[in-house]
Structure formats: structure tokens, C-alpha cells
Amino acid sequence: MPTIKYVETDGTVHAVDANSGITAMEAAVKNAVPGIDGDCGGAAACATCHVYVDPDWIEKTGTAAEGLEKSMLDFAEDVRETSRLACQIAITDELDGLILRLPEKQH
Incomplete structure (x- = not known):
């Protein structure tokens, strides 16, 4: 069962065990x-569910997909090169240890 680390802007880490096959959201x-x-x-x-994928993990998660995901990110604040929608990141065993940073605020 992969562990995903969600990091708040103040540095608080939430380590979550996630079943493969569900999304990071x-x-x-x-x-x-x-x-x-x-x-x-x-x-x-x-x-x-906007998140920033830690740069060390972007090769494994990929960047935001053209089309729907990129279009929806237009509605998020402070979009960066590593921005993703957590609902579009499928959890696999390969993502054990994935670090996702949270934006200061969501819409």
C-alpha cells in the first residue's frame, strides 16, 4: 500500500496510506x-484538489494532461509547472512516497 505525503504550506505533513487504483484526491x-x-x-x-507535485516525482506522475485537466487548472490560483489536479493522479505502487504540496488556498 503506497504512502502519499501531503504537505501544507506551513510544512505540516499528512502521510496517508492509499490503496492502489484510487486517486490522490x-x-x-x-x-x-x-x-x-x-x-x-x-x-x-x-x-x-489542486496540488503541486514535488519535482522529484513529476516524471512518475507526469505533468497536467492537455485538455480537461489543463483547462480546469485555469481556475486554480498560483498555477505552477508542477501543478496537477489530485483527482487525475492515479495511485500505483510505483508512487509510494509521493510528495504533493498543497497551495495556500483552493477555489
């Missing part, structure tokens, strides 16, 4: 990680 919501709302339930329609 689902893992955060199920474990009450503050700052990940997932208002749309994972349909990439709200950008309330």
Missing part, C-alpha cells in the same frame, strides 16, 4: 487532509 478526502476538497467528486470539473 480520493486518498486525501478519505483521510481528511485539509485543503483538498474534491467538490466535483473527481470529475476534473472544479480544481478544488
